[in-house]
Amino acid sequence: MDIKSFKNSFLPHGKKLYCMALKIVGDSSEAEDLVQETFAKLWSQCDRLGEVSNPEAFLVTALKHACIDFVRQHRESSLALEEAGRIVSREASVTERLQYAEDLSSITQLMKTLPEQQQTVIRLRAFGDYTIEEIEQATGLSNINVRTLLSRARKRLRQLYRMDFNKQ
Amino acid sequence: MKKNNIDIEQLLRAFYEGSTTVAEEQAIERYFESHGEDVMPHLLADKKLFQALHRETMLQDACPEGLEDRLGSFVDSLDEHEKGETPVRWILWARIALVAASVLLAAGALAVFVFNNDMAIEEEVNKPTIANVHDTIKNESQASVSLAQTAETETNVSNELVPVTNAQTHRMVARKRSSGKPSNQREMTEEEAYEALQNTFSRMSTQVNQTSQEVKALEQNLTAAGNVINQHLNSNN
DSSP: OOHHHHHHHHGGGHHHHHHHHHHHHOOHHHHHHHHHHHHHHHHHTGGGGGGOSOHHHHHHHHHHHHHHHHHHHOOOOOOOHHHHHHHSOTTSOHHHHHHHHHHHHHHHHHHTTSOHHHHHHHHHHHHHOOOHHHHHHHHOOOHHHHHHHHHHHHHHHHHHHHHHHHHO | OHHHHHHHHHHHHHHHTTOOOHHHHHHHHHHHHHHGGGSOGGGHHHHHHHHHHHOOTTOSSOOOTTHHHHHHHHHHHHHHGGGSOOHHHHHHHHHHHHHHHHHHHHHHHHHHHHHHHHHHHHHHHTOOOHHHHHHHHHHHHHHHHHHHHHHHHHHHHHHHHHHHHHHHHHHHHHHHHHTOOOTTSOOOOHHHHHHHHHHHHHHHHHHHHHHHHHHHHHHHHHHHHHHHHHHHHHHHO
16 A cells, blocks of 8 residues: 555544544643554554555554553543534534533543543543453453443442532 | 333443443433433433543544644655654664663773772872771762662663654554565564564663662672771771
8 A cells, every 4th residue: 555545545534533532632732643653553554454444443443552552651631621622523503512512521520530540441431432352451450340440430420420410 | 212211221220330332332322312302300410421421423523723734744754754764773772872881881880999999908008098098988889879870760761761662663664564575575563573672672671770780789899898998997097
């Protein structure tokens, strides 16, 4: 695969990758670096890329791997409202966009209050759609540990959300 | 509708137990999307939380300005830098130089110690003051302590460099691959290259650690030697 066909196949998915990376890592420049790293990695495997039937799925998998190292090293990231607003679709109504950006930003703030391992697990699962097996590989935790951490994190967030919800 | 409610509540229970699959979570997402404001009141908080965590449809086309251009230029640069020197090589050599420097410093310290020791013996014959000998020993000891610290710092730097080289390894392998090798020759995979690199770094870290320990041992010897000389001088006096 030459650089031209590589660009044609993969570059159109850059935005989606960026949005996904931003939700996982919570920082726009880090997200962009991770997308670049993903492209660099795929280009390094360009000999094999002729056989890729679904470039988007291929990229998402590669990005997941790139994000794992980052999440391991930086566990306390959150998404600022401004950045959350940028990644919400322009097709939605203004009210919807604003509401969703607020929800996204506040959920990442709440996540920061969780213990480290719970944060890692829920971030990978919620924002990166990692399977339990992928999280096992990423964190070195056992299947049961991953599920327990995920359960605790979700229940804790529900508790915080309900408190918040009842106030409104 | 009732069936859907039963399903959604079961799915949500499983969700909070951490036992839903990605496909089941997508089903929950679809349910909340399609029901809009109609969800049962006791599920409203769940809906809000779930959508904040999992909703994909709202995240589509908005990105920072110039992102596509920057990514495009980056991909072009992957092609352009094919034949250039790889950064990872530079880092490798820098690290070899660091280890070599620490070994040389340790050797230098040893030489200084031996030389000064001879001097100290000579000075002892010439009846030096106790203060002079004390100062010599103190200086040597301080020098070896700082050498040990340098070696430790180098080890830390080495450890920090390992993850940094990850992306660089990818690029290095990318360039290697595209330089056109005979197809019947098996190329090193990226994982193998990275593993080999990490092994090298690990070995180098071990060497630095050994040097650090040697310097510490040297320091202990110096102190012991100092004590012997001190006792000797005291008994002479």
